[in-house]
Amino acid sequence: MSLTLFxxxxxxxxxxxxxxxxxxxxxxxxxxxxxxxxRRPGPMENGPWGLLQPIPDGIKLMTKQLLVPGGVDKAVFIxxxxxxxxxxxxxxxxxxxxxxxxxxxxxxxxxxxFAFAALGSxxxxxxxxxxxNKYSMISSVRAVSQAVAYEIPLMITTITVVMISGxxxxxxIATRQLDGIWAWHIWPLQADVGFNLLMPVSFLIxxxxxxxxxxxxPFDLGEAESELVAGFHTEYSSMGFGLFFMGEYANIVIGACxxxxxxxxxxxxxxxxLGFFPLTHNVGWFLLKIYLIIFVFIWIRWTxxxxxxxxxxxxxxxxxxxxxxxxxxLTAALLKVF
Amino acid sequence: xxxxxxxxFSGTKSLIDGMWVTLKEFPxxxxxxxxxxxxxxxxxxxxxxxxxxxxxxxxxxxxxxxxCERACPSNCITITSEKPEGSKKKVxxxxxxDFTTCSLCGSCVESCNFNAIRFSNEYNLASTRKxxxxxxxxxxxxxxxx
Ligand code: SF4
Ligand code: SF4
Numbered sequence: 450m451s452l453t454l455f456x457x458x459x460x461x462x463x464x465x466x467x468x469x470x471x472x473x474x475x476x477x478x479x480x481x482x483x484x485x486x487x488r489r490p491g492p493m494e495n496g497p498w499g500l501l502q503p504i505p506d507g508i509k510l511m512t513k514q515l516l517v518p519g520g521v522d523k524a525v526f527i528x529x530x531x532x533x534x535x536x537x538x539x540x541x542x543x544x545x546x547x548x549x550x551x552x553x554x555x556x557x558x559x560x561x562x563f564a565f566a567a568l569g570s571x572x573x574x575x576x577x578x579x580x581x582n583k584y585s586m587i588s589s590v591r592a593v594s595q596a597v598a599y600e601i602p603l604m605i606t607t608i609t610v611v612m613i614s615g616x617x618x619x620x621x622i623a624t625r626q627l628d629g630i631w632a633w634h635i636w637p638l639q640a641d642v643g644f645n646l647l648m649p650v651s652f653l654i655x656x657x658x659x660x661x662x663x664x665x666x667p668f669d670l671g672e673a674e675s676e677l678v679a680g681f682h683t684e685y686s687s688m689g690f691g692l693f694f695m696g697e698y699a700n701i702v703i704g705a706c707x708x709x710x711x712x713x714x715x716x717x718x719x720x721x722x723l724g725f726f727p728l729t730h731n732v733g734w735f736l737l738k739i740y741l742i743i744f745v746f747i748w749i750r751w752t753x754x755x756x757x758x759x760x761x762x763x764x765x766x767x768x769x770x771x772x773x774x775x776x777x778x779l780t781a782a783l784l785k786v787f
Numbered sequence: 788x789x790x791x792x793x794x795x796f797s798g799t800k801s802l803i804d805g806m807w808v809t810l811k812e813f814p815x816x817x818x819x820x821x822x823x824x825x826x827x828x829x830x831x832x833x834x835x836x837x838x839x840x841x842x843x844x845x846x847x848x849x850x851x852x853x854x855c856e857r858a859c860p861s862n863c864i865t866i867t868s869e870k871p872e873g874s875k876k877k878v879x880x881x882x883x884x885d886f887t888t889c890s891l892c893g894s895c896v897e898s899c900n901f902n903a904i905r906f907s908n909e910y911n912l913a914s915t916r917k918x919x920x921x922x923x924x925x926x927x928x929x930x931x932x933x
Contacts, residue, residue: 484817485812485813485817486809486812486813487812488815488816488817488818488819489817489818489819490817490819490821493821748806748809748810748813749806752805752806752808752809753802753805767791768795
């Protein structure tokens with residue numbers, strides 16, 4: 450696909466629509482999910498089963514007054530929410546939804562996503578820093594220490610997969626797993642992974658890290674309401690808060706996409722190439738997988754209480770990093786031997 | 788080192804157990820009610836504000852003895868009555884309850900020897916205006932009977 454101006458504008462438009470719709474309806478799904486796990490009906494008032502709830506939510510968010518508290522570092526304060534939303538948008542450019550649907554395939558797509566993920570945690574840092582509020586400050590310090598701790602095992606695990614598939618291009622990584630469910634990277638003892646037993650463990654590490662990366666419960670130390678009011682976005686109102694919110698949900702989708710592509714075969718059908726039903730063929734499977742993963746995200750959030758910051762860092766430094774490192778070395782050795 | 792792995796396994800297992808618990812709850816029906824549209828029936832002995840008991844042949848059982856008015860420690864009750872021409876008995880014309888100071892003590896209900904007042908089951912009371920809590924119980928009774 451040639452990168453004409455029209456293509457770019459179309460891609461950006463589609464991506465923004467996708468992200469905004471996702472954010473709106475993931476909030477709805479989150480509320481419904483929470484309700485079902487707690488045996489409540491959830492939102493019911495607007496539309497059938499409350500399906501129109503995101504619209505008034507959005508209107509409420511947009512029509513509120515945008516407050517800039519006195520004494521904040523104004524330029525940085527206003528940039529931070531944009532900085533939270535923008536990387537999430539850009540990351541979608543390189544994510545392949547099927548063999549043909551990708552805004553712009555980039556050779557180093559994995560790298561790009563990680564680079565922008567780091568930018569996302571920077572937005573938390575500057576948001577807390579510029580707010581002139583000690584709760585926000587503590588929160589951003591926590592968010593950054595968390596991001597550092599969890600990006601390492603995330604990267605190491607990704608490197609493991611990259612080593613197996615020999616490419617940093619997300620499309621290539623997914624294409625390798627197209628021959629049915631047993632070709633997915635999640636399974637142990639595959640011939641072309643060097644019969645590595647620990648692949649499911651790698652998948653688990655990647656999954657835990659992507660939950661932690663999105664700052665969601667039980668890893669939402671950055672916005673621990675009981676301790677820090679609302680953390681880094683305490684001082685943000687209206688769409689300032691809205692952008693953080695949308696960024697968070699966009700990050701969830703990206704995390705789910707990444708997990709799907711790296712370990713769950715991307716857009717491949719679990720039963721080999723069936724070749725019919727255009728909708729369930731490629732994109733359909735991909736969307737099904739990411740929404741299943743998002744369901745698990747919601748499930749986790751409404752099951753576990755928040756951990757402590759020490760528990761959080763211990764989990765990463767004592768368990769995830771050593772195990773993922775071990776798996777990296779093991780994979781390297783096995784790939785060499787077989 | 789032994790503690791390291793046993794902690795890892797017990798931790799993972801407890802997390803999976805927890806997720807199983809919530810997953811089992813997920814498909815079940817809600818236990819809460821969709822409040823303004825559905826609500827639980829109020830308990831029979833719930834003490835709402837007092838109301839007049841409808842009399843056997845229309846009207847009320849009240850004989851305007853004034854005991855309730857006197858029994859109320861907060862002066863919530865104001866009774867008005869009149870004596871029709873050629874009748875010996877007074878007839879109740881107005882029963883006003885100022886619920887803003889009522890403590891739901893029950894002295895009025897207890898002091899009535901003619902089974903004329905009781906506690907209602909009214910619990911949906913909310914307003915921003917004080918006047919909304921001054922009830923005309925005669926009018927309320929008429930409304931309920933019609
Ligand atoms: S319940 Fe007590 S306070 Fe209320 S009206 Fe009766 S006597 Fe007065
Ligand atoms: S005590 Fe009973 S009968 Fe007497 S005035 Fe009050 S309500 Fe009527």
